Amino acid sequence: MLSLLLPAMLAVQAMALMEVYVPEMPVVALHGGDVTLNCSFSVATPFNLSDLTVFWQLTDTKRSVHGYREGHDQLVDQAESFANRTSLFPAQLGLGNTSLLLSRVVVADEGSYTCFVRVQDYGSAALLLQVAASYSKPVVTLEPESNLRPGDAVALTCVAYGGYPQADVIWQDGGGRNLTDNITTSLVANEKGLFSMTSVLTVVLEPNSTYSCRLINPLLGEEGYASVTITGQNIAFPPVALWVTIGLAVCLLVLLIALAAVCRRKIKESCEEARREAEEAKMLEEEESKTAMTLLKS
Known part of the structure; x- marks a missing residue:
């Protein structure tokens, strides 16, 4: 029913527009948590809720996220992926608050959402939702672990799990020198869309050297840190010299x-x-x- 109503709402756009307000900056939601997509409007005269129509949809695919009309939620056309996860704030509708509460956020929810509002006039605005998840504490290992000799090429691997989006990886040596140009990084997504990140740094082995790996989540600003120190005791005496x-x-x-x-x-x-x-x-x-x-x- 709302799918039939929307073209009519668009048709009146040229006649009169109302101001609809949404955040200009992207909204960041934690994976598995709840998020409020703020949307509000202003009208010159008081109105009845029976005259209010609210429609949330995905901007790109036009899939219905949540609908409200004639004083009730209208969820017949709601996309299955949003079932039982959306709600408005009924007590706030008369004050012009048409924000949407989205529960149990998943990576697939990321994208642009458009808020359509109609009372006597019509208006709409779109906002961007970004999803974030914290990575596990990174762990650094080296390969091979034994029979090491000065001058050997050693692969240092930094691994972290369960995060989103892709983290920035910074490798440094004990002197703070940036070694990031010498790395290869790979991502593997699990069934929830969360990433396992693996970053590999290859170095020429020197005794008593420290190497550190930092992972930075660009949305959350969180940092994970791990390091490994290769001491002289860990390096085997070269077999030929022995x-x-x-x-x-x-x-x-x-x-x-x-x-x-x-x-x-x-x-x-x-x-x-x-x-x-x-x-x-x-x-x-x-x-x-x-x-x-x-x-x-x-």
Whole structure:
């Protein structure tokens, strides 16, 4: 019935227009919550509610959101997605308040809404509804997590869930340098239209480095923060250098053992030579003593 009434309302637009007021700025609603789409009008003379017609519809698709005529809600043509979720403020209608209360907001509700009002004159105005949802606290992980070596390329992944709309992602290092140019970000929507965001930053690994990820919801102004610090203890000693060190240590040990063996042999030979020299000297002394005795006796 309202669908038949609307063309008639439009037909009188050229005859007389009334002022209808809606917010100029977009209306932001939280996913799952309720939101009021403000709309009001002014007339020069008092009127009866039976003379008031209010019609809310989606601006782009022309689908009916809520209707009111002859003192009652008219919901026959209401789009199924809005069933049991819309209401006016009956006590405020006589004061020119034709605002719409939309309950249990979902992502699909986002868009432009037009408020049509007619008493004796006719007027309309459109407003924009935006939907927002908070993201979970982001979490940063790195891949690979082990066997890391200085100079390796490491992928740092920042993940957050259940938010809307797409968040702005900012990566920084420990010195505050912006690394956002080196990232790739992907979005996956669930059955409710809420996003899971994954942002990947690839860096060349340095010991004792900190990397942080910030997610900013542009509608709510909320920020989520997470960071990861890669310390020297987390970085494995390079395998090649390790084997070289082990090889050098083994060679040094063998060299020390060989040197000790040579020194021991040299010392032993020196001791034996000294002992032989001492024995020879003793024998020579004994012979000289015997020769001297023989000469004395003769």
